[in-house]
Amino acid sequence: MNNEEPALKKARQSILSNHVESVELQDIFRKHWSNHMSFKSDELEIISEPFRVCKISNFIKNQQFMEDLKSELSEVQSKRIMLDLYQLEQTSDLGNHLIDSIEVFHRTFRTDMVEWMQQNTSIELNSTISMTGSCYYDTDYLLCHDDNMGDRKIAFIFYLMSNWTAADGGTLDLFDTDEKGLPRKIVRSLMPEYNSLVFFEVSNHSYHQVAEITSNLSRWSINGWFHGPKIENLPPRPQIEYKWLIPMDDDQDLTAWITDTYLCPGIVAGIKEDVEKQSYAYIAQFLKAEVYEKLSKEITDDSITWNKVGPANLRNYEVADESSLPGTLKKFYKLFRSLPFFQLLKNYTELDLIPDNENMKPRMTIELQRWSKGCYTLICDNYCDEDMMKDKKEEKSVGNDDGNNGNREDDGFNDGNVLRSILKDIKPKVDKQDESEEASCSKSEDFFKRSPPLHPDSEDPDVSDIGDYLSGSSRSSEDGDDRDNVDEMDDYDDSNIEPGTLDVIMQFNTMHVSESETIDYLDPKEQESALIHIAPQDNYLCLVYKELSTCRLHKYVNHYFEGYYYNLICTYRE
Secondary structure (H helix, E strand, O other): OOOOOOHHHHHHHOOEOHHHOOHHHHHHHHHHHHOOOOEEOOOEEEEOOOOOEEEEOOOEOOHHHHHHHHHHHHHOOEEEEEOOOEEEEEEOOHHHOOOHHHHHHHHHHHHHHHHHHHHHHOOOOOOOEEEEEEEEOOOOEEEEEOOOOOOEEEEEEEEOOOOOOHHHEOOEEEEEEOOOOOEEEEEEEEOOOOOOEEEEEOOOOOOEEEOOEOOOOOEEEEEEEEEOOOOOOOOOOOOOOOOOEOOEOOOOOHHHOEOHHHHOHHHHHHHHHHHHHHOEEEEEOOEOHHHHHHHHHHOOOOOOOEEEEOOOOOEEEEEEOHHHOOHHHHHHHHHOOEHHHHHHHHHHHOOOOOOOOOOOOOEEEEEEEEEOOOOEEOOOOOOOOHHHHHHHHHHHHOOOOOOOOOOOOOOOOOHHHHHHHHHOOOOOOOOOOOOHHHOOOOOOOOOOOOOOOOEEOOOOOOOOOHHHOOOOOOOOOOOOOOOOOOOOHHHOOHHHOOOEEEEEEEEEOOOOOOOOOOEEEEOOOOOOOEEEEEOOOEOEEEEEEEEOOOEEEEOOOOOOOOOOEEEEEEEEEO
16 A cells, blocks of 8 residues: 555554454354353453443544544534433534544445444344434433334444543433333433444433533533334334322312402302413412411421432432421322312313212322432323223214214304314304493402414424434424314314313422423424423413423523422313
């Protein structure tokens, strides 16, 4: 070879360190990988539990090539992506940026490394690879997921930064799984190591995350997947099971808890109007001041038992054990289950929350949550149970063959459907009720705060979809609803309305919580769906009517937050 030949061309002939392709290392790897045995040396580490992971150190032999690769990667345009699952900066696929060192690195993976992986892991692959550059800055993260989507077979991460320590965060955390195959807790954390390749087989239990970055250093890597034959008909993932409670026949005195204004018929009508028009209402100073102050003190009592709930791919926060609650807080907890409170919510929303006959089954769930740094929920908030869907199917089966459920007046329809139809953006003709007898109670700006406006989702449509990381169906879809004739109520079929639920939220000790720490509602199937942002506020009652397709999301709380704050979240259904 000509000594004057460019150094880059020499590097293209062999960028891998000698030990990567050595027979000895590959023999050791195959033996331990195939038998699910752990192994560790200076050049190779195999982790067998909670799932098989391999790290090859000093992966690239040419340090100048490493510097060139980092320099070129820094010139590739990247985008800031922020969704429920992740917050980081990422390039598009590097297969679209095949220049110099990046081209050599990409070609090595789609040829030499595909062959290496197939021979040594016995996993069937094709020549397709996905490869992007990722950079995590302070407070960035990628939460628990398994990568199991489509034809992904092996996930890989190649680290480009040096001198990384535990204080910087950003570890690759591995989760074990419970008897249902759901992620339970972190059992192993791998520190990012310069010039090392980490890879693992993608499976139903390969749950992992990138821990939050907790320093001013940036975590650079090249990551992606080796692909192979697609597995059809993956088993459905288990859902969170919620305990639905029936209303308690408890003679609660609402006037002992709730500010008198919000029990006044005129104000009740105003709240109902807000819910009908906007799907939610935001009510300031809902509890009497002395009651809220006492609850705020009791909620921090050391006698309360707090239990962390998961699974980690859906949620991570603490829930209070009801039996450990102090006296006033326990009574307050039961208030939300009482028939008088169910009746109040019916008055606020017109939902059928009072069991007037044996066929009505109103019920609710309740959680007193404690939030701190590292807590989050992800987009998978499904409170539906089998009874709920069964009820809906039975409703659809009743009626005439032409699809109309019984007779309907020309000028309107049953009041019980008014709220649901408005929330579906359908505008029925509704007769205004005479509220003259309620004129004695007027709306007070000091007590009744109008709900903040809805905000459209402003995510950049060019940013990688959340489906790039989550396994499961696509999180975007075309809106197939025909809204052209929504005012022609004679043709309106309310049997197509989805069953829904009512969320009732109260927060405590939020004085030190950032305004950005909102609870959001969105439809994950629509990229441009409207969001409702519930800002952290003490002594506010928030009512949100949501359909089954709507998710409640509380994003990750970063490491700058100190202390605790609390959410009481109840969900009611007819």
